[in-house]
Amino acid sequence: MAQKLDYLRETASQTAGPYVHIGLAPGAAGFEIFDNELGQDIAGPNAKGERIRVEGIVRDGTGSPVKDVLIEIWQANADGIYAHPESAGEVEEGFRGFGRVIPAFETGIWAFDTIKPGAVDGAPHLNLWVVARGINVGLNTRLYFSDEDNSADPVLNLIEWENRRATLIAQRGDDATYRFDITLQGDNETVFFDV
Amino acid sequence: MGKPAEYYQRDRRLHPPAHAPHYKTSVTRSPQKALISLENSISEITGPRFGHNDIGANDNDLLFNFATPGESPIGERIIMHGRVLDENARPVPNALVEIWQANAGGRYRHKKDTYLAPMDPNFGGCGRTITDENGYYFFRTVKPGAYPWRNWVNDWRPAHIHFSIFGTAWAQRLITQCYFEGDPLIPKCPIVQSIPDPEAIEQLTAALDLNATIPLDSIAYKFDVVLRGRRSTLFENRMEGN
Numbered sequence: 091m092a093q094k095l096d097y098l099r100e101t102a103s104q105t106a107g108p109y110v111h112i113g114l115a116p117g118a119a120g121f122e123i124f125d126n127e128l129g130q131d132i133a134g135p136n137a138k139g140e141r142i143r144v145e146g147i148v149r150d151g152t153g154s155p156v157k158d159v160l161i162e163i164w165q166a167n168a169d170g171i172y173a174h175p176e177s178a179g180e181v182e183e184g185f186r187g188f189g190r191v192i193p194a195f196e197t198g199i200w201a202f203d204t205i206k207p208g209a210v211d212g213a214p215h216l217n218l219w220v221v222a223r224g225i226n227v228g229l230n231t232r233l234y235f236s237d238e239d240n241s242a243d244p245v246l247n248l249i250e251w252e253n254r255r256a257t258l259i260a261q262r263g264d265d266a267t268y269r270f271d272i273t274l275q276g277d278n279e280t281v282f283f284d285v
Numbered sequence: 286m287g288k289p290a291e292y293y294q295r296d297r298r299l300h301p302p303a304h305a306p307h308y309k310t311s312v313t314r315s316p317q318k319a320l321i322s323l324e325n326s327i328s329e330i331t332g333p334r335f336g337h338n339d340i341g342a343n344d345n346d347l348l349f350n351f352a353t354p355g356e357s358p359i360g361e362r363i364i365m366h367g368r369v370l371d372e373n374a375r376p377v378p379n380a381l382v383e384i385w386q387a388n389a390g391g392r393y394r395h396k397k398d399t400y401l402a403p404m405d406p407n408f409g410g411c412g413r414t415i416t417d418e419n420g421y422y423f424f425r426t427v428k429p430g431a432y433p434w435r436n437w438v439n440d441w442r443p444a445h446i447h448f449s450i451f452g453t454a455w456a457q458r459l460i461t462q463c464y465f466e467g468d469p470l471i472p473k474c475p476i477v478q479s480i481p482d483p484e485a486i487e488q489l490t491a492a493l494d495l496n497a498t499i500p501l502d503s504i505a506y507k508f509d510v511v512l513r514g515r516r517s518t519l520f521e522n523r524m525e526g527n
């Protein structure tokens with residue numbers, strides 16, 4: 091036996107369960123309790139850059155929509171700066187870069203408005219975190235943009251299976267709207283990361 | 286700027302696996318392919334920061350934040366308190382802690398919850414707060430009731446409070462559940478038991494904390510949360526390093 095190290099161990103994750111919305115997005119779920127709901131305005135009024143909308147659906151291994159999902163978004167501003175002291179630079183007043191979105195309960199379709207981020211250590215991307223009933227540890231993924239040059243991105247290029255990289259590319263449609271579907275399991279399973 | 290210091294890798298063996306067959310909902314919602322391991326970049330080392338301006342002064346008081354003035358929710362009044370720490374055993378100040386829970390009868394204020402226990406008109410069931418400079422937080426609430434759920438034919442969730450925590454980095458993001466010391470449903474619950482490590486389950490169980498009770502008012506439980514720790518950078522002052 092040797093000495094014990096002094097580290098603590100990370101608290102274990104548990105599923106967010108079916109009622110995550112009343113905790114983290116009560117207003118969006120129709121329950122008015124807090125004056126200021128967090129994550130509802132990702133970019134704020136003064137953000138530079140192109141205003142975009144991202145919409146999509148999360149599907150389970152049977153192809154069915156996951157209607158009780160909650161997705162969190164973390165992104166840089168148009169200059170590639172995060173609203174955090176360790177990011178080199180200042181962001182616009184009111185820019186948080188943090189969002190929360192839940193789907194319409196009937197369809198499972200969700201959408202959020204933001205600005206397109208600038209390049210950060212590679213191609214522009216949004217960081218997404220997906221939780222729901224049945225997801226035991228929140229799933230980290232990234233969203234890249236179909237109208238950007240993603241060929242040199244170090245994270246995309248880390249994915250050994252080239253055909254899987256496409257699961258992280260949001261497709262630009264009309265009116266600066268991107269489509270990004272997430273597949274939790276099976277064919278075309280979205281790439282998730284251990285960060 | 287040099288490469289930012291990374292967070293310690295997550296030990297996935299103390300977390301529940303994505304596919305936990307006895308927790309049936311996980312069966313079709315679990316990725317089958319291995320996660321791709323990413324070295325932390327600026328995207329994971331940063332994360333949203335929250336302050337007192339983001340929340341209301343009474344958001345951590347669930348006895349008060351939804352009740353009709355002069356009334357209060359039914360149930361056992363509790364103080365739920367503790368610290369947010371990192372794996373280096375250092376407090377995490379300014380962490381956002383959000384909770385949600387069923388009422389004392391085991392019913393959530395959610396349109397999808399159809400359990401026959403009554404809604405409590407004076408209980409919303411969610412709260413949030415920000416840790417102080419010592420990583421300390423507290424909530425005032427009622428002890429949630431156990432409730433039945435469709436998994437096996439007759440499963441009951443132990444009393445629990447859902448916790449969501451933001452530390453300083455996206456890489457530390459965590460959602461978990463806090464259970465209560467002595468609850469005989471803990472060893473029976475397929476969600477709890479999806480955690481393979483018995484010590485990790487113990488770590489999710491709040492301890493009765495008689496010293497922190499408010500006599501003749503509220504009983505207390507202590508629940509500390511540990512987020513991932515971070516390496517020291519090569520040039521960091523070791524006096525402050527781990």
Ligand SMILES: [Fe+3]
Pocket residue numbers: 107387442445447
């Ligand atoms: Fe619950």
